[in-house]
Amino acid sequence: MPIRRSYLQWPGGKSHIVSALRAFLPPGRRLIEPFVGASSVFLNTDYPEYLLGDANPDLILVxxxxxxxxxxxxxxxxxxxxxxxxAPERYYALRQEFNATQNLWRRAILFVxxxxxGIHGLMRYNRRGAFNTPFGYRRKIYFPEAEMRLFAEHAKRASFVHADFRDLMSQARPGDVVYCDPPYVPLSDTANFTEYAPGGFSWHDHMALAGYARELARRGVTVEISNHRTPxxxxxxxxxxLVSVRAPRNIGVQHRQAARTAEEILAIFWPP
Incomplete structure (x- = not known):
């Protein structure tokens, strides 16, 4: 089927490799995504139920x-x-409003x-939890009306939760399928995209995630994880x-954008 696009822009979004991802997601009664992000995998699969979580509370709110x-x-x-x-002055005024408002309806609107x-859909927060992505300087802005409508329709089968990945994976039962798209291991010392939620994502977290995947596979649950391919x-x-795929990566600066591809890995933990 044609690839369905998310209404959100998202660094590391999976729309470019979703066909490869789907090939290793078996049928099941429910798909669990502990790192749902912009929801590309959710939108491009057809499970009876979905349990979708993320550590970013603003993302789950919207x-x-x-x-x-x-x-x-x-x-x-x-x-x-x-x-x-x-325009930059309007963007920064609305960004300030987003960081100050306690009105959840308005906050969700401002998030979109x-x-x-902002720059390439980057979701970046400072240590105080304030959103601080700079203005993107695009000549034209696309309003994703069709994508929002498609999401709302598909979401009738979904539950969205603000939760740590451990909480969601502990709910998996035989018959469920789990797909994990954690913040990727950096390819360099300066490449760090874990700031989309306060607290980041450590190597210890990656080890814990892999441990949960092995345990769930032993209990009859297929788990697929994507990441950069590194030793x-x-x-x-x-x-x-382990399956290798090539995915585009955008490196954005304020007034230009460079594209490259990076080798990614799909790790599929199959039940015995």
Missing amino acids: HRTLQAYGEAFIGACRELFVPENN YLNRH ATESLYRGAQ
């Missing part, structure tokens, strides 16, 4: 709001996608605006089936 309010939420978001708001107007991740996922 997914839940779109799920619950559909057209009303789409219309409210559309009001911010006007030419006068595609910031995601599309460290090959060792981390020992015992799993």
Whole structure:
């Protein structure tokens, strides 16, 4: 089937490799994603049920709001996608409002605006938990109305939770399938994209995730994990089936964008 795009821009989004991912996701009663992100895998699979979580509370808020309010939420978001708001002074004013507001409806609307107007959809927070992605300087801004409507329809079968991956994986039972897209192991000392949620994601977390995957496989649950292919991740996922895929990577600076591809690994932990 044609690839369905998310309504959110997302660094490391899976739309480019979702066909490869699907090839190793067996049928099941429920797909569990502890790192749902922009939801590309969710949108491009067809399970009876979904349990979708993430450590970023703003992300889960916006997914839940779109799920619950559909057209009303789409219309409210559309009001911010006007030419006068595609300017740095407006962006930074709305970013400041996002960081200050306690109104969850308004915060979800602003999240969609910031995601599309900031640099390449980067979700970055400072140590105080304030969103601090810079303005993206795009000539035209696309409003993802069709993508939002598609998400709202598909989300009728989904539950979204703000949770640590350990909490979600502990709920997996035989008949479930688990796909994990954790913050990737950096390819260099300066490449770190774990700041999309306070606290980051450590090597200890990667080791814990691999341990959960092995335990679930022993209990009859298939687990698939994606990451950069490095000697460290090959060792981390020992015992799993390892599949290489090439995926595009964008390296953004304020006024330009360079593209490259990176080798990724799919680690599939099959039940015995």
